[in-house]
Amino acid sequence: MSVWFITGASRGFGLEITRAALAAGHQVVATARKAETVREQFPDAGDTLLTAPLDVTDHQSIKAAVDAVERFGRIDVLVSNAGTGLLAAVEESDDAAVRAVYETNVFSLLAVQRAVLPVLRRQRSGHVINISSIVGFATAPGWGIYASTKFAVEGFTETLHTELASLGIHVTLVEPGFFRTDFLDPASLNSDIDVIDDYAPTAGAMRAAAASLNHAQPGDPAKAARAIVEMAAAPEPPLRLPLGADTLQAFETKLNTFRKEMDNWRHIALATDHE
DSSP: OOEEEESSTTSHHHHHHHHHHHHTTOEEEEEETTHHHHHHHOTTOGGGEEEEEOOTTOHHHHHHHHHGGGGTSOOSEEEEOOOOEEOSOTTTOOHHHHHHHHIIIIIHHHHHHHHHHHHHHHHTOEEEEEEOOGGGTSOOTTOHHHHHHHHHHHHHHHHHHHHHGGGTEEEEEEEEOSBSSSTTSTTTEEOOOOOOGGGIIIIIHHHHHHHHHTTOOSBOHHHHHHHHHHHHTSSSOOSEEEESHHHHHHHHHHHHHHHHHHHHTHHHHHTTSOO
16 A cells, blocks of 8 residues: 555546545545545545645645645655646747746646655655656647646656666656546636737647547546556556557657657767867
8 A cells, every 4th residue: 555645636637546546545645726626526535535735836835735644654656747738839828828837837846846755765765756748758839838848847857767766766757648638628728828820720720629629539537547556556667658549659750750860960960079
């Protein structure tokens, strides 16, 4: 039995991971801005579920939620899931919208990790799971700013992997594709921007596609959550866990393109070293 600490647990992946972890017999600290909405989903969970209010953008709130772990005495798995989206061309993304998505997806995630990592280091054990995205590795028109926040998460998570390995702490990036959550709803995805007509074939087409795909995405979040719980039980979990056929296809396309460009321009790269 492990103790899971999950952010953004009131809906989407956070809710499904909470459900899967409880079903697997684990204890869960499920956090959300409105913690009571999480408890309502699991009326029979009893003492195995502790819900705690947590606004990831409020660092004092983060400390209070971590303090609540005194109930279970430890944290074995941290799932940083809380996030928000922005669907706009890079030029269409105004400063306030960019800063807002970075505050939630990057700075707040780092704040949660700084609050929880001392617990894991004292234990010399644990598992950090950061929820990234298909566009955290292979981006697409309209997702530039959101993708850049996930690129940031990928960067410091890779580094955490190297920094924490000797302390007995595992680190994993989960990279879901399009799953049937409410991520494409206006409550989660900001697409209220000043549209630039020149981007109609690219970012504009992506906005239209996202609207038509909402709640018809190919991925099953319940299956993804069970896969994450299963992965966390592995003795040697992966650094990256891509989820969904769309993610695998996008990653393979990018890797093939990267390899082709690297081979084509290898002579230029090698020519820049000192003799």
